[in-house]
Amino acid sequence: MASIFQGLGAATVLTPTNSIDSKKFHVSPRRSCSERKARFLVVRSDGSLNMRAHRANKLITNAVATKPDGSVASTSSSKPGHELLLFEALREGLEEEMDRDPSVCVMGEDVGHYGGSYKVTRGLAEKFGDLRVLDTPIAENSFTGMGIGAAMTGLRPVIEGMNMGFLLLAFNQISNNCGMLHYTSGGQFTIPVVIRGPGGVGRQLGAEHSQRLESYFQSIPGIQMVACSTPYNAKGLMKAAIRSENPVILFEHVLLYNLKERIPDEEYICNLEEAEMVRPGEHVTILTYSRMRYHVMQAAKTLVNKGYDPEVIDIRSLKPFDLHTIGNSVKKTHRVLIVEECMRTGGIGASLTAAITENFHDYLDAPILCLSSQDVPTPYAGTLEEWTVVQPAQIVTAVEQLCR
Amino acid sequence: MSSPSAFSSLTTITCKPNHNIPSIIPSKPISTSFLGSTPKLRFSPLSTPSSTRISCLPILAVSDVVKQNQSKTSTIRPNLLITKEEGLEIYEDMVLGRSFEDMCAQMYYRGKMFGFVHLYNGQEAVSTGFIKLLKKADSVVSTYRDHVHSLSKGVPARAVMSELFGKTTGCCNGQGGSMHMFSKEHNVIGGFAFIGEGIPVATGAAFSSKYRKEVLKQTDFEDVTLAFFGDGTANNGQFFECLNMAALWNLPIVFVVENNLWAIGMSHLRATSDPQIWKKGPAFGMPGVHVDGMDVLKVREVAKEAIGRARRGEGPTLVECETYRFRGHSLADPDELRDPAEKAHYAARDPITALKKYMIENKIASEAELRAIEKKIDEVVEDSVEFADASSHPPRSQLLKNVFADPKGFGIGPDGKYRCEDPKFTEGTAHV
Numbered sequence: 001m002a003s004i005f006q007g008l009g010a011a012t013v014l015t016p017t018n019s020i021d022s023k024k025f026h027v028s029p030r031r032s033c034s035e036r037k038a039r040f041l042v043v044r045s046d047g048s049l050n051m052r053a054h055r056a057n058k059l060i061t062n063a064v065a066t067k068p069d070g071s072v073a074s075t076s077s078s079k080p081g082h083e084l085l086l087f088e089a090l091r092e093g094l095e096e097e098m099d100r101d102p103s104v105c106v107m108g109e110d111v112g113h114y115g116g117s118y119k120v121t122r123g124l125a126e127k128f129g130d131l132r133v134l135d136t137p138i139a140e141n142s143f144t145g146m147g148i149g150a151a152m153t154g155l156r157p158v159i160e161g162m163n164m165g166f167l168l169l170a171f172n173q174i175s176n177n178c179g180m181l182h183y184t185s186g187g188q189f190t191i192p193v194v195i196r197g198p199g200g201v202g203r204q205l206g207a208e209h210s211q212r213l214e215s216y217f218q219s220i221p222g223i224q225m226v227a228c229s230t231p232y233n234a235k236g237l238m239k240a241a242i243r244s245e246n247p248v249i250l251f252e253h254v255l256l257y258n259l260k261e262r263i264p265d266e267e268y269i270c271n272l273e274e275a276e277m278v279r280p281g282e283h284v285t286i287l288t289y290s291r292m293r294y295h296v297m298q299a300a301k302t303l304v305n306k307g308y309d310p311e312v313i314d315i316r317s318l319k320p321f322d323l324h325t326i327g328n329s330v331k332k333t334h335r336v337l338i339v340e341e342c343m344r345t346g347g348i349g350a351s352l353t354a355a356i357t358e359n360f361h362d363y364l365d366a367p368i369l370c371l372s373s374q375d376v377p378t379p380y381a382g383t384l385e386e387w388t389v390v391q392p393a394q395i396v397t398a399v400e401q402l403c404r
Numbered sequence: 405m406s407s408p409s410a411f412s413s414l415t416t417i418t419c420k421p422n423h424n425i426p427s428i429i430p431s432k433p434i435s436t437s438f439l440g441s442t443p444k445l446r447f448s449p450l451s452t453p454s455s456t457r458i459s460c461l462p463i464l465a466v467s468d469v470v471k472q473n474q475s476k477t478s479t480i481r482p483n484l485l486i487t488k489e490e491g492l493e494i495y496e497d498m499v500l501g502r503s504f505e506d507m508c509a510q511m512y513y514r515g516k517m518f519g520f521v522h523l524y525n526g527q528e529a530v531s532t533g534f535i536k537l538l539k540k541a542d543s544v545v546s547t548y549r550d551h552v553h554s555l556s557k558g559v560p561a562r563a564v565m566s567e568l569f570g571k572t573t574g575c576c577n578g579q580g581g582s583m584h585m586f587s588k589e590h591n592v593i594g595g596f597a598f599i600g601e602g603i604p605v606a607t608g609a610a611f612s613s614k615y616r617k618e619v620l621k622q623t624d625f626e627d628v629t630l631a632f633f634g635d636g637t638a639n640n641g642q643f644f645e646c647l648n649m650a651a652l653w654n655l656p657i658v659f660v661v662e663n664n665l666w667a668i669g670m671s672h673l674r675a676t677s678d679p680q681i682w683k684k685g686p687a688f689g690m691p692g693v694h695v696d697g698m699d700v701l702k703v704r705e706v707a708k709e710a711i712g713r714a715r716r717g718e719g720p721t722l723v724e725c726e727t728y729r730f731r732g733h734s735l736a737d738p739d740e741l742r743d744p745a746e747k748a749h750y751a752a753r754d755p756i757t758a759l760k761k762y763m764i765e766n767k768i769a770s771e772a773e774l775r776a777i778e779k780k781i782d783e784v785v786e787d788s789v790e791f792a793d794a795s796s797h798p799p800r801s802q803l804l805k806n807v808f809a810d811p812k813g814f815g816i817g818p819d820g821k822y823r824c825e826d827p828k829f830t831e832g833t834a835h836v
C-alpha cells in the first residue's frame with residue numbers, strides 16, 4: 001500500500017528544475033542521500049529561542065531551509081544524527097514515548113501484527129504486546145470512543161485512523177467526547193489522546209481516501225491540530241502530542257511517509273503551538289503546511305531565480321495558529337500568500353485569512369491571497385486530480401501578482 | 405399479563421425462554437471450522453489466566469448461578485433475599501432517586517432549571533439494583549437520564565441539584581447540565597447525551613481496568629464498569645461494536661439495558677426486529693440475561709453475578725432489565741402515545757412500593773423505619789434545593805476554564821506569549 005508513494009524524497013523539491021509538472025515531481029527518481037543532503041541547510045532559530053525564553057527548554061526548532069548562502073553544508077556521513085524516513089521517525093517517537101511511559105498505548109485497525117497500513121507501528125506489537133498495541137475490529141467510532149474512555153481513566157492512547165477519512169465515522173466521538181468532555185465535566189476528566197493517521201490527496205486514491213479532515217475538525221472546541229511535514233518535526237510533534245494533556249490530532253500526509261532526513265540522536269520534542277520557519281525572506285510571506293510545503297519550496301526555487309525573496313513558513317499548528325511567527329513575518333513582508341491542500345470553503349486557509357485580517361490588517365500592503373484545493377470531490381483521473389490541488393506554477397503566479 | 409407478586413420466587417429470574425432452548429451459548433465457538441488454522445492468532449494479551457478461559461469454561465447462565473447460590477444464602481435467613489442493612493440501603497437509594505426526580509420536575513416548572521431534563525421515575529430498581537453493589541473504584545457510564553445513576557454511585561444530591569441549577573457548586577461546576585453529569589471522585593464518567601456514544605467510552609474504561617491489571621500490574625483484580633443505556637440504543641451500531649470488542653478482549657464490563665419499552669415515541673416493538681435484547685449477548689459469546697427491572701431484588705441478584713463475573717476476569721455480560729418510565733421521555737414530552745392501560749399496568753408494579761411491601765411482610769424492616777428513611781430523604785432533597793438556590797452562578801472568569809486541560813491549547817498570541825497568560829483569559833473576557 002505504502003510502496004506506491006515511494007519516490008518522493010524530501011530533497012526532490014530542491015532539484016534544480018523549473019518544471020512544475022507535478023507528475024514528474026511525484027515520480028522523480030530517488031537521488032542518492034548525499035546529493036540530497038548537500039542541499040539542506042539546517043537552521044537553528046535562535047532568535048525565537050531568545051524571544052521566548054519561557055519556552056526555551058522545549059524549543060529546538062530545526063527548520064529545513066533552502067536559502068543558498070552556502071555557509072553550512074555538510075554531506076559527510078560522520079555528521080551527527082541518523083537518517084530515516086518520515087514514517088520511521090513517527091515510529092521512533094512513538095516507541096520512545098512507549099518506553100518512557102507504560103500508560104502510552106496504541107489502538108487502531110491493523111496497527112499490531114500488520115504494523116500499520118503505512119508501517120508507523122511496525123514491530124511495536126512484538127515489543128510491547130497485543131494489549132499495548134491493540135488491533136481493533138473495523139469500528140472507528142467505537143474504538144475511538146474506547147480510546148477516549150481509556151484516556152479518561154488514566155491511559156494515554158494513540159489512536160490511528162488507518163486513513164484519516166475513516167475518522168469521519170468517529171466524528172461524534174472526536175467532537176462530542178474528545179473536544180467537549182473536559183469542559184462539560186467541569187475539568188474533572190482529561191482526554192490525553194493522540195488521533196493520527198494518513199490523509200491528504202495521494203496518487204489517484206479516489207475521493208474518499210483523499211480527504212483533508214482539518215477543515216471539518218477545526219471548529220471543534222478543545223482539541224489541537226498539528227500537521228507534520230518532515231521526519232524531524234514528525235517525530236518531535238508525535239512526542240509532544242503524546243505528552244500533551246490535551247487531545248491532539250496529528251495529520252500525516254500519504255505522500256510524505258518516505259521523505260528522508262537526518263535527525264538528531266539525542267531526544268527532542270517540538271512545540272505543538274509553534275510554526276516553523278522554512279525559508280526566511282523579505283518580499284512575501286508564504287504560509288503553508290504538510291505536503292504543500294514542498295510545492296511551495298519548488299515554486300520558491302523558481303521565484304528566487306526570478307529575483308524574489310519569499311519567506312516560507314510551515315504553520316504546523318493548524319489549531320491554534322502561531323500568531324507570533326505569522327505576525328512577525330507579515331510585519332516584515334506586508335504580503336501574504338496562503339497555500340494549502342485543504343478545501344477552499346471553510347478550510348484552514350479561510351480561518352488563517354480571517355486571523356491575519358483581524359490581527360495584522362494594518363500591516364498588509366495587498367489583500368491576502370489564498371490558494372486552496374478546488375471545492376470538488378478529489379477525482380480519480382490523474383489529470384483531474386492534479387488540477388484539484390495547488391501546483392507550483394500557480395504559486396509562482398500568485399507571488400508575482402502579489403508583489404506587482 | 406397479570407402482575408405477579410413482585411418477589412414471589414427467585415427462580416423467575418431466568419433467561420427467557422428458560423427450558424428447551426438454552427439462553428446462553430455454551431461456549432465461544434472457538435473450535436469451529438470458521439477459524440480454520442487461525443485460532444492461535446486470537447487475542448491473547450499477555451499470559452493471563454483469562455486467556456485460557458476460551459478453551460475450557462462454558463459461559464454460565466446467570467440464572468443458573470443464581471439458582472446454585474440460593475442454597476448458600478438460605479443458610480442464614482431462609483427465603484430472604486437481603487439483610488436488613490442491605491434492604492434499608494437500597495430502599496433509601498430508591499426513595500432518594502424518586503424524590504430527587506420529583507423535585508427536579510417541580511424546579512423545572514418553577515423555572516429553576518432549563519433545557520432537556522429526563523427523569524428516571526419508575527426505573528429506580530435498575531440503578532439501585534446494580535450500582536449499590538459497586539465499589540468506589542468501579543465506574544458507571546450513563547446516558548442523558550443520568551441524575552439517579554450519579555446519586556446511586558454516591559454523588560451528593562447537593563452537587564447534582566446544583567449542577568441542574570447551573571451553579572458553580574454543581575458536580576461539573578455548571579458546565580455540564582442535566583445530561584452531562586460527571587464525578588471523577590465517584591467514577592461517574594458521564595453523562596452522555598447522544599444515543600450510544602457512552603458505550604464505547606465505558607468499553608474504554610473497562611479496557612483501562614484490564615490494562616491496569618495486565619500491563620501496569622497495579623491491581624490483582626479488575627475494576628468493573630457498568631454501561632447503562634436504553635432499548636433505543638440497542639439498535640445502534642456502537643452497541644453491537646462494543647459487545648463484540650468487550651467479548652473479544654474479555655473486558656470487565658456489564659452492559660445494562662434499561663428497556664423501558666419506548667424510545668421517546670417509538671415503541672420498542674415497532675423499532676426492533678427481535679425485541680428480546682438479551683439474546684444479542686449469546687450472539688457475541690457473552691451471557692445474556694433478561695430480568696424484571698421493576699423488581700430490585702431480582703435485578704440485584706443478576707447484577708451480583710454479572711459484576712462478580714467481570715471482577716473475576718470472566719468477561720462481559722448483557723443484562724436486559726424490563727422496566728418502565730412513569731413520566732414522559734423528558735419534561736418537554738407531552739407523552740401522548742403511551743396507552744393509559746400500559747402505564748397503569750406498570751404503575752401498579754412500582755418498584756419502591758413493592759420493596760416496601762416485601763420488607764414489611766417479611767419483617768425485614770418496620771413501617772416506622774421506612775418512614776424515617778423517607779423523611780430523611782425529604783430533608784436531603786430539600787437541602788439540595790436550598791443549597792443549589794443559595795449557590796452562586798458561574799462568574800465570567802469561568803467561561804474559558806477547562807476548554808483545554810493544558811490552556812496552552814489556546815495558542816500563542818501576536819505578542820509571542822501564550823494567550824492563556826493574558827489576564828483577559830483568567831477574567832474570561834478574551835476572544836477565543
